Amino acid sequence: MxxxxxxxxxxxxxxxxxxxxxxxxxxxxxxxxxxxxxxxxxxxxxxxxxxxxxxxxxxxxxxxxxxxxxxxxxxxxxxxxxxxLPEEIDIKRAEAEKLRAEEKLRQKQSIKEYYQTQAELNRAMNRLKVTSKYR
Amino acid sequence: MANMKEIHSRMKSIKDIMKITNAMYLISSSKLKKARKSLLATEPYFDKLQETINDILLVAPHMHQIYFERREELEKADRKRGYLVITADKGLCGAYNHNVIKLAEEEMAKGDNNFLFVVGQVGRQYFMRKNVVIDVEFLYTAQNPTMYRAGEMTDIILEMFEKRELDDVYVIYNEMVSPLKAETQIKKLLPLERKKFERRAAGIPHAAFYPSAAQVMDNLVPNYVRGLIYGVLIEAFSSEQNARMTAMETATSSAKDMLRELDLLYNRARQAAITQEITEIASGAKCAQKS
CATH class of the missing domain: 2.60.15.10 (F0F1 ATP synthase delta/epsilon subunit, N-terminal)
Structure with a gap:
C-alpha cells in the first residue's frame, strides 16, 4: 500500500x-x-x-x-x-475587510449583494482564524 | 522654396507622431511585463481548470442539472446565443480588435437571436453603431482583470442562462500563442457536455460526487465559469498589450523610414534651391559685366 x-x-x-x-x-x-x-x-x-x-x-x-x-x-x-500561507496573510487588511463586510451587512442590500458580503465576511474571518492559530 | 517648407513641416509632424508612438510603445511594453507576470501565474490554474473539468465531465453520472441542459427541443433558428466578446478599451493595437470583431460577426451570422456581452470600449462602440443587441449594463473594462470582475460577469451570464434567456454561451477572445503570434479563439462556456461515450470507450467508472452530484455541480460550475472567464481576461489583456507593443514598434520604425526618405528629399530640394540661386547670381553678374 x-x-x-x-x-x-x-x-x-x-x-x-x-x-x-x-x-x-x-x-x-x-x-x-x-x-x-x-x-x-x-x-x-x-x-x-x-x-x-x-x-x-x-x-x-x-x-x-x-x-x-x-x-x-x-x-x-x-x-x-x-x-x-498563514504568514502571508495581512492581518490588518483581513481585519479591515471583516469590519467593512460587517458594516455592509447592516445596510440594506439586495439578495445578491447580501450573499457577496457574507462570502467576503466569511473569507476575512477565515483568514484571521488561520493566522491566529498558526502564527 | 515652398517645397522645402512643405517637406520640413511634414517631417515635423512625423516626428511629433513618432514621439507618441514611441511613448505608447514604452507604456505598453511595461504593461505587458506586468500582464505577462500575471499570465504566467494564472496559466497553470487556467490549464488545470480545463483539464480537471474535462476529467470531471468524463466521470459525471447522469443528472438533471440546469448547466447541462442542451435544450435540444428548440429549433436551431430559435436558439438564443450569447457571446462574451473581449476587445480592448483603446485602439492602436494592430488587428487585435478587428480579429475579435470579425470572428464575432461570423459567429453571429449563424443565427438571429444573438446577445452580446462586450468587454472593452472599442467593441462596445462598434456594435452599438451597428445596432447589434448588446447588454448595455455590462460595463467592464478589459484592463487589469481581477477575479472579482470575472465573478460579476459570471453571475450575470449564469443568471440569464438559468432564466432561459440564453441557450448557448460562447466566449471570443485573442490568445497569445507566442509573443509573435496571436490567435482568435472561441470557447463554449455553457451548456456543459457530459462525455458519456468517451467514458464508455475508455472504460472508466463513474466517480463519487459528494454530497451529491447536483450539489457539487451547483457549486462547481459557477466556480469553473468564473475561473475560465478570469483566465480568458488575463490572456486577452496580455495579448492586447503585446499587439499594441508590436503595432507601435512598427509605427515607430516606419516613421523612421519616412523621415530618412524625407530627409533625403529635403536635402535634395535645398541643394537644388542653392544651385538655382548661384546660377541666378552668376548669370546676373555676367549680364552686369557685359553691359
Missing amino acids: ATTFYLEIIASDRPFFKGDCEMLSFPGLDGEFGILPNHEAMVTCLKAGELRFKVDGEWRYAAVSDGFVNVRPEATVLLADTVE
Whole structure:
C-alpha cells in the first residue's frame, strides 16, 4: 500500500503545491474532509476555510477560499480561488475587510449583494482564524 | 522654396507622431511585463481548470442539472446565443480588435437571436453603431482583470442562462500563442457536455460526487465559469498589450523610414534651391559685366 499520494494545489494566481502528500484535509460543503492514499475517485467542492496537508510527517497549513477537489487514483487536484500561507496573510487588511463586510451587512442590500458580503465576511474571518492559530 | 517648407513641416509632424508612438510603445511594453507576470501565474490554474473539468465531465453520472441542459427541443433558428466578446478599451493595437470583431460577426451570422456581452470600449462602440443587441449594463473594462470582475460577469451570464434567456454561451477572445503570434479563439462556456461515450470507450467508472452530484455541480460550475472567464481576461489583456507593443514598434520604425526618405528629399530640394540661386547670381553678374 502506498503511503503517499500525488497532490496538486493550484490557486488562481499561482501554483501552490505539487508533490507527494500523506494526508489532506479541507473544508467541504458540509464539514471537514480527509483524504488518505488510495481514496476512491471523487469530486467535491471546497469552501472558505482551513486547509491542512501532511508532507514527510509534517503538517502544513493554509487558508483557502472557494474551489473544488478532484480525487483520482493517479493524482488529487485541488483548485481554489486563493490559497495563502498563514504568514502571508495581512492581518490588518483581513481585519479591515471583516469590519467593512460587517458594516455592509447592516445596510440594506439586495439578495445578491447580501450573499457577496457574507462570502467576503466569511473569507476575512477565515483568514484571521488561520493566522491566529498558526502564527 | 515652398517645397522645402512643405517637406520640413511634414517631417515635423512625423516626428511629433513618432514621439507618441514611441511613448505608447514604452507604456505598453511595461504593461505587458506586468500582464505577462500575471499570465504566467494564472496559466497553470487556467490549464488545470480545463483539464480537471474535462476529467470531471468524463466521470459525471447522469443528472438533471440546469448547466447541462442542451435544450435540444428548440429549433436551431430559435436558439438564443450569447457571446462574451473581449476587445480592448483603446485602439492602436494592430488587428487585435478587428480579429475579435470579425470572428464575432461570423459567429453571429449563424443565427438571429444573438446577445452580446462586450468587454472593452472599442467593441462596445462598434456594435452599438451597428445596432447589434448588446447588454448595455455590462460595463467592464478589459484592463487589469481581477477575479472579482470575472465573478460579476459570471453571475450575470449564469443568471440569464438559468432564466432561459440564453441557450448557448460562447466566449471570443485573442490568445497569445507566442509573443509573435496571436490567435482568435472561441470557447463554449455553457451548456456543459457530459462525455458519456468517451467514458464508455475508455472504460472508466463513474466517480463519487459528494454530497451529491447536483450539489457539487451547483457549486462547481459557477466556480469553473468564473475561473475560465478570469483566465480568458488575463490572456486577452496580455495579448492586447503585446499587439499594441508590436503595432507601435512598427509605427515607430516606419516613421523612421519616412523621415530618412524625407530627409533625403529635403536635402535634395535645398541643394537644388542653392544651385538655382548661384546660377541666378552668376548669370546676373555676367549680364552686369557685359553691359
